[in-house]
Amino acid sequence: MKRKSLFLGAALIILLSIFLTACGGSQKEGENNSGSNKGTEKAEGGKKDYGIKFLSIATGGTGGTYYPLGGNFASIIQDATGIDSNAVTSNASAENMALIKKEEVEVAFTQTDIATYASEGTMMFNGEKVENVRGLGTLYPETIQIVTTAKSGIKSVEDLKGKSVSVGEAGSGTRANAEQILEMYGLTVDDLKARNLSFDDSTTGIQDGTIDAAFITAGTPTGAVEGLAATEDVVIVPIDSDKIDSLIEKYPYYAKETIGAGTYPSIKDDVETVAVQAMLVVRSDLTDDLVYDITKAIFENTDKIGHAKGKLIKTENALNGMGIEIHPGAKKYFDEKGVSAK
Structure with missing residues (x-):
């Protein structure tokens, strides 16, 4: 009888141990699942799946x-x-x-x-x-600037005819800007002594007298033009308002733009021109x-x-x-x- 009681007691202890282990294991598993869910949520961060990483x-x-x-x-x-x-x-x-x-x-x-x-x-x-x-x-x-100097005598787009003018590098956006603006005045690059120069080479050419003017398309103030303005009285040639309207009508990626007085030291009044946009x-x-x-x-x-x-x-x-x-x-x-x- 005593032996039977001992056996039953041992069995109960074993069963209790199994039960507690199962509960502990279940709780631990739940904790792991909870941690896993948090990890997934953190990885996803509540962000959308955009299809790219x-x-x-x-x-x-x-x-x-x-x-x-x-x-x-x-x-x-x-x-x-x-x-x-x-x-x-x-x-x-x-x-x-x-x-x-x-x-x-x-x-x-x-x-x-x-x-x-x-x-x-x-x-x-x-x-x-x-x-x-x-x-x-x-x-x-990105402002189209027709850059020259006071000593060139160039005051209008029409004055560019027959002059040595940089119209931007071959195949560049600046070259296209020059062609389209000239078109509004009934001119082409063939009416100029056209040069295909970078911005830096353009302003250097104006400074040393090898060219008279340059088309430069860039945000203002432009570093190359600022460099020129340090030694020369820079002039920005305006584009007439009716030509601006015609240009925008035909090429809607242009927008009206004003180069403000003081953008460069010698610019005393606002200059009307156009810009493309970055x-x-x-x-x-x-x-x-x-x-x-x-x-x-x-x-x-x-x-x-x-x-x-x-x-x-x-x-x-x-x-x-x-x-x-x-x-x-x-x-x-x-x-x-x-x-x-x-």
Whole structure:
């Protein structure tokens, strides 16, 4: 009897031990599951699945404006979407369109006119349309400056006829700007002694007297022009208002622009001209949600842009001079904000 009681007691102890182990194991498993769920939630971070894990922004050279802005944008986009984002160097606008076409980047900087040429397969993209590019938003003006000096005697676009003028490097956006502005005055580059020079070579040529004037398309003030202005009385040739209207009517990627008095030391009065816009484009295959969130992140965080151009980036101006089809995700954002092209 005593032996039977001992046996029953041992059995009860074993059963109790098994029960406690099972409960402990169950509780531990529950804790593990809870930890696993938290890990998954943390990994997902409540973020959407955008269909991509990495995002590259094609910019320009490290000494230009696009590259530092691109670094700012990459940080803003990564914070908003959780997608690893980075800025990559390039030869800027035209090359960036090629990178979009080859699907080597998701987002790119360019000028509005270059984006239009790419989407139409015209100018430097003759017969080579970039069909997968869509607009995200325009950023700030790239001003067309017709630069000369007081001693040249050039005061109007008509005065360029017969003069030695740099019209930008062959195949460049500046060259196209020069051709289109001259067209409004019934002129062509053949009416000039045209030179195809870089901005630095153009201002050097003006300074040493080998050329009389130059077309320069860049944000103002432009470093090359500032260098010239340090030794010469720089003149910026105005474009007549009726010619500006005609230019914009035919080439809608242009916008009116004013070079303010004091931009360069010798500029005493405002000068009326035109500008194309620096803009962001995206690949057409990016999801609407992703492009909406990128657009929202950039235009609602301009205070986080550590470059002077950040002050010019405004939601209300983001469709000015767009020129190409806007991505539906970006359109949704601007529609919500009541923004339309001016």
